[in-house]
Amino acid sequence: MTKLDTDFVRGQFLAFSEPSLRDQVFAENAGGSYACRHVIWRLTRFYKQRKVQPYAPYAASLLAGDEMDEARERLARLLNVGSDELVFGPSTTQNVYVLANAFAEWMVPGQTIIVTDQDHEANSGAWRKLANFGIEIREWKIDPETGHLDIEDLKNLLDDTVKLVCFPHCSNVIGEINPVEEITQLAHAVGAVVCVDGVSYAPHGFPNVSKLGADIYMFSSYKTYGPHQGIMVIRRALAAALPNQAHSFNGDALHKRFSPAGPDHAQVAACAGIADYVDALYSQHFKAGRDGAGRAGCVHDLVRAYEIDLMKPLLDYLSSKNNIRLLGPKDAKLRAPTFAIEISGKAEDAAARLAHHGIMAGGGDFYAVRPLKAMGIDPAKGVLRLSFVHYNVASELDRVINALDQVL
Template identity: 50%
Template sequence: MTSALDVGFVRDQFPAFRHPETGRWAHLENAGGSYVPRHVIDLLVDLFSHRKVQPGWDFAASRAAAAAMDRARHVMAATFAADPDHIHFGPSTSQNTYVLAHAMRPMWDEGDEIVVTEQDHEANSGVWRRLASTGIVVKEWPVDPVSGLLDVAALDELVTDRTRLLAMTHASNVAATINPVALVAEKVHSVGGHVVVDGVSYAPHALPDVGELGCDVYLYSAYKTFGPHVGMMYTSPALLEAVPHQGHYFNEADPSTRLTPAGPDHAVIGATAGIVDYHEAVASHHGVDGASP
């Protein structure tokens, strides 16, 4: 096992660093996305070049396209420590939350409550705030004006027997803190509510374990973890069974399409597997075994 990181090897995995323009920049605002390693690019090019057909049909290219998507779903599900059937791909995290809100709203009555935080990105707050126009009561979980942190004790008043959902971020890239998701989930579940967690700022630094977190939904964006521009969403089995199907009627038996309203970008989904391929290559180069999810 190599103790020091081989920076040269890592940089060689990213074609952008060999470009005369992009290679000169060091982007410190990872909220804007990350460069893409060759593993992702190679998969994307291969899928567009040789497998750009409707997946799932009985001919070689179609079977290969379906296999590439299935592989991506399985390896990316491992990054959540989740079952592949409980992972949905969408154009972005923001669009995934919009689909989720549309699916969940019929489950609630006028006067039911949602809690959102002042610490969250628009992706996991704006869509829930907009439900106020449909009769939902939206409560704000404020941050401390000095520290920017959330006080869990505030939930004693915010969470009631009419709380149906609490939306929060796993980690704040503004306050530089990791929030106690499991503790919050226990509180909200005690009144029958659901917890939706935005992991976009957390996933670039560590792998979430949705079982340990106890959340009902967990979202993050692949393009901030060396992947293509696509959002991924874990949904708990119980919630997935409870929400009405949002996809095509002929896909109702497939749980992985329950929150996918239309045909997804097959090549982009398949290319997300390159994220794990990249990490495996780095681990292997440094003599680390079993490092990938």
């Protein structure tokens, strides 16, 4: 099986040659990843050569519009959806709020939305506010010990009043990867659509959204090696059915229908650099012959296999400690390499102590107040979070383990 070339990978990120970051281990990737060089190059070029209003009939403007269109088209191909089904917004949280407004107009009192208490607040809070419009909100609750979402519990919540089921592909503190295809099939069977928060999963490999069957799939480009944008897929039939949330004259263009504000032209254009990076990984590790979702699928599997092996020593270490509580599964194959740990003291203080050892980690609630409370953890105390992606290497995790031994 092809193995990930980590020297090549790290060579694609300028941060690893930056003197101010030398001898630091970046262990808070769930909060935002380093940007790949392709994105930085495209963003710099746009600001230097194309920073004009796009789509006007002069050269710089035409090039600006072409780059924005390229980003949408190439990311859509990676996700195996149509380019008109991909929407850019300032953040995933903002994208959900716009969607919630559309669903508030579309749904009628007495209909139901299912949310979870495993979610980051982005795919939970805005939907819960629709209770003010007479929409019933049902909560799919996690196991308070493990954080697991049980499919049987969901089945008990589903009926013909349910029109929307919202859940995370992967929690940003529990780390467990949820079975999106199975959940989606159950929701579709009662006539509901699904909204999947992929923010904590997409950094570990872009999913084939068509294969998953999700009606809405969201993630943040600043966590997938790009600039600070929210990226949202809304499948064509649903997008056409939901009320327009943009200017009235933009309602016929599906990719504009849920963007009430003008996009950040430069950041949208720079997102094509994410596709450049996926292409570079594919070309380095595989023979030519695939494009779009095929390339993304190969890179996904390559990265996933590497990250499973990478996290095992740290997962074994954390699982063996009786003075801490690791949230989520102990089996690397069931989770992403995002580890939230309940410790005896305040998590933020432990993160500060780790910084003295050159470990960049985070402590707090990470906008995951609901799952922390559901698992009996005081959000004010928070959890220590250590999160990794495929550009991290085994020697860095060894340093993390050694630092934890001293700090904890």
